[in-house]
Amino acid sequence: MVDYKIYGDQELVQLMRSGDERVLIEIYDRYWEKMLAVAFNRLGNQEEAEECVQDVLYKLWKLRENFSLVKDELANYLARAIRNQSFNILDRRYRERLKAEGFPPAEEINLHTPEHELIMRELEQQIDSVIRSLPAQCKLVFTLSRHEGFSTKEIAEKLQLSENTVKSHLKKANKDIRNNTKLLTTLVFIPIFFQ
Structure with missing residues (x-):
């Protein structure tokens, strides 16, 4: 066999x-x-x-x-x-x-307007840009967590870091992404409420 x-x-x-x-x-x-x-x-x-x-x-x-x-x-x-x-x-x-x-x-809310599509593309590009600009270790931890699906414990073992350090990196990455995408995120959702 x-x-x-x-x-x-x-x-x-x-x-x-x-x-x-x-x-x-x-x-x-x-x-x-x-x-x-x-x-x-x-x-x-x-x-x-x-x-x-x-x-x-x-x-x-x-x-x-x-x-x-x-x-x-x-x-x-x-x-x-x-x-x-x-x-x-x-x-x-x-x-x-x-x-x-x-x-x-x-389905009754039209989310596929050209403006909405453009804003979504810009939001995606902005998020990617923020991720690329993260410090190397922080970017690696974020990628392992969000894209590869590793748990905090697995990342800590893989990179030989403490779990608290991994959590700190994830917190920083999330904060940076949130702070750098507030305006675009708002632009994505405002039209939904005014249609």
Whole structure:
């Protein structure tokens, strides 16, 4: 019997493209905990986090014939997929809450005006710029936490820092992002309330 643990990400993807279901089991075993940590970090709910991971793995399998990794590692791809699926779940949760509270559905509010799209792009660029301007250690901690899904404890162990130092770096990064995006964030949400 083949031991899939010896294969790298690119090899797993090639085997998956050929329809080998055992590859999905290896991806599950290899990345489940990290994916779950990223999902739980964003959603704060174990059941939704597990559902999120299952959805991502299901979609990966459905796309297997056309799926490829260029430079990325599979872990990075999966972290991004979890982040996007988490946004979908949060959006669904938000819509359900608004509906329960009697607010109009979001479809009735036009958020896709050219002005709104431009502001959103500028906001994204501004956030990226703030992240790039963070001190090296702070940027690394922030990236490991938000993009890779590592817990505070895992980051502390990986970088040989105390957990309090990791928390301080995350606090600084969040504060810098918040302080440098206040105006654009306000511009994004003000039109929603005046339509």
